[in-house]
Amino acid sequence: MPIDKDVMIEAIDVNKEYRRSGAIIRALVDINMSIKSGEFIIIQGPTGCGKSTLLNVLSGLDLPDSGKIIFDGENIARSKEDRLSKIRRQKVGMIFQDFNLIKTLTAVENVESMLWPTVLSNKEIENRAIAALRDVNMLERKDHFPVQMSGGEKQRVAIARAIIGKPRVIFADEPSGNLDPESETQIMELLKKINKDYETTILCVSHRNTVAKHGDRIIKMDNGRIV
Amino acid sequence: MKKAVKMTLREKKMFIVFTLIYTILIFLTSFFIQVATSPTGGGGETTTFFIIIFFGTSLVLSLLYAWIIVARNRRIFATLKCIGWTNGNINTLVSGIIFYTTFMGFFIVIEVLFHYAAIIAYLNSANILVGIPAILISLVPVAITFLIFLVVQLAAIILANRKVLKVRPMLALKRVGE
Numbered sequence: 001m002p003i004d005k006d007v008m009i010e011a012i013d014v015n016k017e018y019r020r021s022g023a024i025i026r027a028l029v030d031i032n033m034s035i036k037s038g039e040f041i042i043i044q045g046p047t048g049c050g051k052s053t054l055l056n057v058l059s060g061l062d063l064p065d066s067g068k069i070i071f072d073g074e075n076i077a078r079s080k081e082d083r084l085s086k087i088r089r090q091k092v093g094m095i096f097q098d099f100n101l102i103k104t105l106t107a108v109e110n111v112e113s114m115l116w117p118t119v120l121s122n123k124e125i126e127n128r129a130i131a132a133l134r135d136v137n138m139l140e141r142k143d144h145f146p147v148q149m150s151g152g153e154k155q156r157v158a159i160a161r162a163i164i165g166k167p168r169v170i171f172a173d174e175p176s177g178n179l180d181p182e183s184e185t186q187i188m189e190l191l192k193k194i195n196k197d198y199e200t201t202i203l204c205v206s207h208r209n210t211v212a213k214h215g216d217r218i219i220k221m222d223n224g225r226i227v
Numbered sequence: 228m229k230k231a232v233k234m235t236l237r238e239k240k241m242f243i244v245f246t247l248i249y250t251i252l253i254f255l256t257s258f259f260i261q262v263a264t265s266p267t268g269g270g271g272e273t274t275t276f277f278i279i280i281f282f283g284t285s286l287v288l289s290l291l292y293a294w295i296i297v298a299r300n301r302r303i304f305a306t307l308k309c310i311g312w313t314n315g316n317i318n319t320l321v322s323g324i325i326f327y328t329t330f331m332g333f334f335i336v337i338e339v340l341f342h343y344a345a346i347i348a349y350l351n352s353a354n355i356l357v358g359i360p361a362i363l364i365s366l367v368p369v370a371i372t373f374l375i376f377l378v379v380q381l382a383a384i385i386l387a388n389r390k391v392l393k394v395r396p397m398l399a400l401k402r403v404g405e
């Protein structure tokens with residue numbers, strides 16, 4: 001089957017089940033979807049509908065029980081852990097609801113940490129981190145520790161960490177979940193700017209309706225299915 | 228390694244506590260090895276008993292240290308896995324933290340022995356405390372102890388590596404406190 005070069009991620013007949021307290025929960029049911037390069041997708045749905053599971057599976061953090069995940073032309077549904085790590089390092093940026101910054105590292109060190117395992121020189125990594133912090137308007141806070149920052153600022157640093165590797169795709173799991181409405185708007189506009197400036201594909205999971213307006217396309221989920 | 232040193236030094240409390248423990252253990256073990264191997268004859272079975280106790284303690288503490296490092300940093304390691312670190316990258320980081328702490332314990336012991344020798348030599352030159360040996364523990368027992376401690380750290384590193392493998396990257400996506 002020829003691969004559409006414009007398609008960044010494709011899910012084909014993807015299913016995923018969990019066992020919880022003896023019961024089987026069908027987290028993803030026959031998911032078929034494709035995401036084009038440069039799209040800004042918002043995945044929405046009620047709690048427990050499977051949207052985070054979908055994000056995990058599409059990003060290679062979790063493996064589906066059946067089906068294929070074609071990521072940039074490669075089926076990652078059965079890839080080994082080290083291969084998935086390499087794909088994430090080279091092509092993926094991750095943004096978390098709880099920011100997940102390392103509290104003992106400064107903002108610039110947190111951003112640099114993404115590239116520490118690479119062969120890049122320390123100077124190159126530092127230059128890239130500074131450029132990434134400049135992109136998110138956090139350069140003046142580069143030597144601050146996470147405890148000295150507000151939620152919005154922490155998320156900006158997390159976004160800088162996500163873009164330092166020049167990823168093809170950014171996966172954002174409830175990026176504004178812990179932020180006030182004003183910070184939410186700023187963060188979503190920043191993601192939109194990254195999407196436009198670098199043509200980075202963005203997949204954003206959110207249960208908030210206010211986030212939807214920032215995306216090019218909304219995928220709604222319910223009971224493990226796309227509706 | 229440089230990153231491991233940076234992260235170790237930022238975890239001040241744990242680093243200081245374990246470095247001090249290693250320092251004391253390396254010092255005491257070296258001292259008892261010195262006594263056991265001295266030409267005048269050591270303390271016999273008692274000395275051997277203490278040496279075994281100290282090595283056993285160092286093994287237990289090393290395993291504890293490795294366990295604490297991974298247990299305290301599970302979310303960090305999960306995040307690092309999410310952003311593209313391999314298990315090997317994280318294991319290198321953990322090994323660096325463990326080895327660096329052990330090296331610091333060794334250097335503190337060497338530093339203390341050097342200062343002790345210098346002070347005694349200085350006082351002897353003024354005919355004070357004459358008769359007290361300037362060399363409290365010679366370098367060979369300290370080096371032997373240090374090498375054995377490094378071997379003991381390998382057990383800790385194996386434990387840490389096994390625990391790191393079990394940290395799933397998806398843990399990073401869970402909400403704090405969930």
